[in-house]
Amino acid sequence: MRWLTKIWYLYYDGFRSMTLGRTLWTIILVKLFIIFVVLKLFFFPNYIKEHAPEGDEAEFVSSQILWVDD
Amino acid sequence: MVNLLNIDLAAVDWARAQFALTAIYHWLFVPLTLGLAVVMGIMETLYYRTGKDFWKETAKYWQRLFGINFAMGVATGLILEFEFGTNWSNYSYLVGDIFGAPLAVEGIVAFFMESTFVAVMFFGWNKVSKGFHLASTWLTGLGATVSAWWILVANSWMQHPVGQTFNPDTMRNEMTSFADVALSPVAIDKFVHTVLSAWVLGAVFVVGVSSWYLLKQRHLEFARKSLRVGAIFGLISSVLIMLSGHHSAYTVAQTQPMKLAAMEALYKGGTDQPLTLIAGISPFRQPDYETQDEPPLKLAVPYALSFLATNDINGYVPGVRDILDGYTKADGTQEPSLEEKIERGRAAIAAIAEYRGMSEGVKSEGVKSEKFATASGNLQTDSSLFTLKSSLEENMPYFGYGYVSDRAQVVPYIPVCFYAFRVMVGGGCLFILLFLIMLWKPKTWNYWLALLCIPIAYIVSEAGWLVAEFGRQPWTIQDMLPTWVSVSQLGSSAVMLTFFLFLILFTLLLALEINIMCKAIKKGPETNNP
Numbered sequence: 001m002r003w004l005t006k007i008w009y010l011y012y013d014g015f016r017s018m019t020l021g022r023t024l025w026t027i028i029l030v031k032l033f034i035i036f037v038v039l040k041l042f043f044f045p046n047y048i049k050e051h052a053p054e055g056d057e058a059e060f061v062s063s064q065i066l067w068v069d070d
Numbered sequence: 071m072v073n074l075l076n077i078d079l080a081a082v083d084w085a086r087a088q089f090a091l092t093a094i095y096h097w098l099f100v101p102l103t104l105g106l107a108v109v110m111g112i113m114e115t116l117y118y119r120t121g122k123d124f125w126k127e128t129a130k131y132w133q134r135l136f137g138i139n140f141a142m143g144v145a146t147g148l149i150l151e152f153e154f155g156t157n158w159s160n161y162s163y164l165v166g167d168i169f170g171a172p173l174a175v176e177g178i179v180a181f182f183m184e185s186t187f188v189a190v191m192f193f194g195w196n197k198v199s200k201g202f203h204l205a206s207t208w209l210t211g212l213g214a215t216v217s218a219w220w221i222l223v224a225n226s227w228m229q230h231p232v233g234q235t236f237n238p239d240t241m242r243n244e245m246t247s248f249a250d251v252a253l254s255p256v257a258i259d260k261f262v263h264t265v266l267s268a269w270v271l272g273a274v275f276v277v278g279v280s281s282w283y284l285l286k287q288r289h290l291e292f293a294r295k296s297l298r299v300g301a302i303f304g305l306i307s308s309v310l311i312m313l314s315g316h317h318s319a320y321t322v323a324q325t326q327p328m329k330l331a332a333m334e335a336l337y338k339g340g341t342d343q344p345l346t347l348i349a350g351i352s353p354f355r356q357p358d359y360e361t362q363d364e365p366p367l368k369l370a371v372p373y374a375l376s377f378l379a380t381n382d383i384n385g386y387v388p389g390v391r392d393i394l395d396g397y398t399k400a401d402g403t404q405e406p407s408l409e410e411k412i413e414r415g416r417a418a419i420a421a422i423a424e425y426r427g428m429s430e431g432v433k434s435e436g437v438k439s440e441k442f443a444t445a446s447g448n449l450q451t452d453s454s455l456f457t458l459k460s461s462l463e464e465n466m467p468y469f470g471y472g473y474v475s476d477r478a479q480v481v482p483y484i485p486v487c488f489y490a491f492r493v494m495v496g497g498g499c500l501f502i503l504l505f506l507i508m509l510w511k512p513k514t515w516n517y518w519l520a521l522l523c524i525p526i527a528y529i530v531s532e533a534g535w536l537v538a539e540f541g542r543q544p545w546t547i548q549d550m551l552p553t554w555v556s557v558s559q560l561g562s563s564a565v566m567l568t569f570f571l572f573l574i575l576f577t578l579l580l581a582l583e584i585n586i587m588c589k590a591i592k593k594g595p596e597t598n599n600p
Contacts, residue, residue, distance in 0.1 A: 047560070
């Protein structure tokens, strides 16, 4: 248990005594929010999931890329 | 035959531009992380061995700059994966099984190694033993470098697809040998060359920042010693990168001869080929490689290209026209002409279409999987399916050529490859000179040169990526998938919108990083010597 406490205090004291780190963590969190919430949800849907029926992705991709006989 | 491809060509270009923009921005952060990781490890090792607080403060200073860069760069590469799913869905689906393993390993390694040891490195001073702290600092760098390995494995597979077979039932490439994918010669070369280039950039950064303090007459002892460590580290990395560069060129010559021909503007190849130093190639248009034998005003080093590409000063190096027309390789085998490749590519496409058509027919009769299993399992209950599979296996390496209709489509844009290659090599030579000067007799004007070399190092590093990525055009997977087939059927306006969104976001992030970094540099290390 002692080592668990030590690890806890390593992180606890570390985060508490951050100076420049606070700014950097803020930037990281804002960036992650923009990437995962704004960009991923609103601008980067999974094209195949949106257009192909579930379980029929292979057929959908083949219809996208294969040449077929008349 | 009917072409079902209904791709907006502008969308392909915008998707390419967006991917390039994201990769270029991401690559602004990565090399400094990898380079500073070694520098801070060296500084802390000096502290560990000498016990002098000076080295501790020096290590802490470079770790702070590492932290700033790390925080700014973290997760910027994730956007590339989003782009795969949205803009490059066909490509993404076809390679999903190959990329899954390396990227999963990368994610786990990056998360556990970096998040654990970064925390000990920044929070652990005076809390853990000196030895454990030193190990954490080195393991932070190792974690970042191992992450780079897996990303480069994925990239290398696109440049030289190995260790997979295409399954027409699932329409995916499926991994048959993880070892072949992870340890392909292209992956090893790319990893070594890329990491060494990052080390050189890190060394230039350290030398440049130290020079700034010397110009400002601040933190003189710190600056002189950091400059010396940076210059020695940079010089060793530069010598190693020359060796790895030679090996990379050899591997490119074996696996992507068109890339090498474009890098060299070699229109008509042959034996005893010279290496072009410079030539009169317009940066704004594709040169006439079909009728010219070589570019005008060519200044070259005799035999050097043959040596670079074949390890033999008399070796045969194919030019653009040779590759298009077909040529005999050094081992005596014949490289097919473009026309043959197109024919074989179309045969592969037709085989898949026919196979899938029959598959659907059998599926509707309710006996699909058994019948196919027997066909591929040599029981040959259905000989036509077996024939189709054989045809597919034979022609699949040329699958992508089935979508090619013009010779110009398979020739990368030569001016970019040609000049980016020269910027990369020329920059590398300049840095060797810089490191030598800094070790020999650093003077005021050298400090200015060192400062100027920081942005140059970034340009050179990006030029390396341009060579690698422009040189393989038009392929997203070498010979197997061209860009215009890889892309989703999106309108160009959607991709254009996210392109500019990224441009704004990344530029803000970069401006923020430069601002925070400059403030940290101005503040300087917390050594006794102001």
